Amino acid sequence: MSIKEKLKGFIMGVVITSLFFSTVSFASSVEKNIKVIYDNIKIYIDGKIIALKDANGNEVEPFTYNGTTYLPVRGVSSALGKNVEWDGNTNSIYISSAKQGTVIVLNIEEEKVDNTYLETTINIIRQRLTAIGINEAKVFNVEDKQIRIEIPQVPTMGKDNLINYLTAKAMLKFLDNQNNIILDSNDIVGSKSQYGSINGTDSKQYYVVIEFSEIGKQKFADATKRISALEGKDNHIAIALDDGIIATPRVEEEIISDLSILTGDFTEESANKLAALIDSGVMPLTLKCIKYEVIE
Template sequence: MLEISKWKFFIVLSVCILGIYFLVPNFYNKTEVTGLPDYISKKQVNLGLDLQGGSHLLLEVDTRAVLKERSEYLVDELRSILRKNKIKYTNLGSKVKGAIVTITDQNKLQEALISVREGVENGIIVNSDNNKLTLSFSDQYIIDTNNQTVEQSIEVVRKRVDESGTKEPTIQKQGEDRIIVQLPGIKDPERVKSLIGRTAKLNFHLLDPTTVELAEQRGKLPPGTFKVQNADPTAYEKQFVVKKRVLLTGDRLVNAAATVDAQSGKYVVAFEFDRKGAKKFAKVTTENTYQRLAILLDDKVISAPQIREPITGGSGNISGNFSPETANDLAVLLRAGSLPAPIKVLEERTVGPSLGEDSIKAGKKALKIGFVLVIIFMMIRYRLFGMIADLAIILNIVLLVSLLSLIEATLTMPGIAGIVLTIGMAVDANVLVFERIKEELKSGRSIMNSIDLGYKFAVKTILDANFTTLIAALLLFNYGSGPIKGFAVTLSIGIVTSMFTALVLTKLLVTIWIVKFKPNKIFL
């Protein structure tokens, strides 16, 4: 039985008002929307790379460098195991995917084999040949390591891009060792490239008192040291002799920020360690007071201050020849963490704003043409009911855009295609209802009964059709990437809003009209 339900009327009205509320911010640009009153939502639909322009980067992760690094760690682990068990060895070294060592005493070979197999991690194959032990990474170990390296790289790149202030970037894996980065509206791609591409591995070492000049006169470096370049080519000290032992790494940092030193007035980067890092830093500075601490970033010395007193607070400053931008960039890198492997930019494409404007114009044109044609068809074919359906289509678009604004979705050209498709699907639901009402009228039922049964019997067909489409959209979202996901999002939201407007809103409007005017005849 058709009747006007007050609670249903209130819900529909509330949904429509909320839709308009979240739609309003989209009529302002990014600068203007920040100046709106606090009671107005600031959330907007973001435009994707193809609509507002920006940069597209294809990155390659050097997973081989990680395997090489793990091979070197394996050598240290192997040395420790053999020394612990007092097994003499020679020719200890790393290879591309593992390590190799020769056991001096043939009688100790079996003991060494057992000790090494128990000491190394799973996935490392240990074989013996005469008095030689060969350690190799298994195929599964290599696959797992490469996948983990790429996933970690994606997370670090994402943090760095987010810290740089880029809105709605697209960062995803492609193939086995590549990453796609799309930066909509980016104005300084070179700066973002430098932030993304730097490994940013921070290590703390002690400086050896031997100068580079003295080491060159002797013809060799002191044992356990290596030569490192100064990151600032204009500095007085061009090179340093640094002790190999890593006292502390940047993995223990919890915060870093660019600030101005109160004494020198120059820009520095203030850093803070976590609890374990602070404890270790205090121990290092206590045991090495008056020595110089070398702070290395990507194997270059960025600062080499003298430890004047123990630092027990777990924080400190990195000084250098920093500008405001370079200090901030270094802070961003330290907060985001270091990349597990070097990254190389394979491809870079720039989409100009003019191309984006053309895409927007083409999308708007398609939307307007489709919308107008649907409106005209429904008015001609179903008259008053068609006008009600047209109003529902308009509100459907309002609700769709407002929901996209609410989740701050990124709209791309495929997303616009999803909106256009949603208009057709919304009309399709109304057509099914109206045609069912016509059938009931032809069978001799009353107007109110025909409308009631028309909606009742059409609901099942509409739900089935939309549910199967929703399943397809969710599969596209789950297995697709980039623009495909954008299409799936707009289509999924459009399905929900179109069912609401077709089955709830139009029925309410038709019911109000029937109850108020009680027509003797309707034209369908």
């Protein structure tokens, strides 16, 4: 092959597997004519020569430009057993180890995002995933106010349930019969699910334990003392998670304790899920799922 044949000019757009050349700017890309050298570059992995291919199975060739050799991202990633994904909305390439799994992208709805809130949100998502047995997920921020979640498996929890679980605000409120707030998530220091008998009964069940702060404990004692003196349907407390009532226990006496127990028709999964939502704290940002993809 002659030097003339090796020099091939082209207008840059998408090159082989989504390789972009642009000026150093995050606001816009700039197209320009460049000349590259194709010199029959060979790629070896662990001593074995490989043929690089694009998403359609066509062979693609590395090239040299200004003394730097450029390799096709998809071709090399596939040869190394990695999954590669192109996001045209953010001009981003994602390379991950999992050949199978689930990718979720959550959009942050707030116009302005505080970095502390963003970090807290990411940590809450990680904590919620860990609580349902997903320990190896990658959760990170990407451009344009998005949070990307890469799960190296297909969760057993259905798509809608998983999205609702991960994005829930999880504001817990204890309300009196007039819907006045007795205490809320700010008065709670932790929560966990347990299995066993309650109040000395022989039957066992799953239940959720909520632990109050010292201030929460006092608020709860004051409220239960007042409510226990009421008659009929007024002597109850409503426990609400976001917009839904999850329990309405009757109050028969003042309760001086830093613990509250929620019972019901809990399964192991539902008890773990509720405890994780309460324990992880209130989600500071509003999230909306804009992508849910299962990679097989």
